[in-house]
Amino acid sequence: MTTDQNATPGATRYLVREDGRIAYDVQGTGPLVVLVPGMAELRSSYRFLVPVLVAAGYTVASTDLRGHGDSDTTFTSYGGPQTASDIGALIDELGGPAVVVGNSLAAGAAVILAADRPELVTGLVLIGPFVRNAASAPGMTALFHAMVAPLWVAPVWKAYLPSLNAGTKPVDFADYRTKVVAKLRDPAYGKAFSQTARSADHAFAERRLAEVDVPVLVIMGEKDPDFTDPAAEAAWIGEALRGTVVMVPDAGHYPQAQRPELTGPAVLGFLSSVHTDA
Secondary structure, three states: OOOOOOOOOOOOEEEEOOOOEEEEEEEOOOOEEEEEOOOOOOHHHHOOHHHHHHHOOOEEEEEOOOOOOOOOOOOOOOOHHHHHHHHHHHHHHHOOOEEEEEEOHHHHHHHHHHHHOHHHEEEEEEEOOOOOOOOOOOOHHHHHHHHOOOOOHHHHHHHHHHHHOOOOOOOOHHHHHHHHHHHHHOHHHHHHHHHHHHOOOOHHHHOOHHHOOOOEEEEEEOOOOOOOOHHHHHHHHHHHOOOEEEEEOOOOOOHHHHOHHHHHHHHHHHHHHHOOOO
8 A cells, every 4th residue: 555655735645555546635734634525525525624624733634435536446346344444544554543534424434444443543523424224215225226327427416416415505516516526427437436326335334333432523414314313313323432413503414515614613622622632
């Protein structure tokens, strides 16, 4: 596993894995925080959180998922365990340990990593977290898999993103959505996202919840459309992981981008409790 260590701060670097490269960037100095977006998202999903953390004295690594963003599309498998392995390899490369901030599928991956390799993880921030499979009506899984078929995933996801950003939209929502959709229009990236979505089995994370023994912050948008009752789901996760729960008003699945003025201070407060010398 190697990276381009000569890259300038904030420039794209690459972590070499068995089937391809994972794109990431690093800014700042201090205790390590690794930011991991959800599927179909770009690492710039954390564009409003990064400068806040850097200014507060943290080294911040933002990474794309395999097959997403600037990462390669040559990977042969996708999902929570694979993402957990990628995050662990990146922390190894950067000389961790780290607090891992994971959104959606990446939150479940962070749970798996904390259980698998506790020496690498000093804390977890789980945003809009999928750490168990949600109950769904008969046929809904098949319908979702059809929605994310590579042939039409770009226009479908473009139409779906406003609902995922229920409530206050990011100030640059239109521009960010354009960048996400542009990636999905590339057949290789569209296929990688489709494979990720179809491989997303959050039972892997649920089975490991009891093994996690680090401080945990759960951040959930009050309008997150991925959960029938976002507050109840956040409370369940908080209890399962003995963590703190922050509900973000007027936000959906991406409160880090939708309400950064609320999410940023919550993350900073958590980091201060983990790194009392930071």
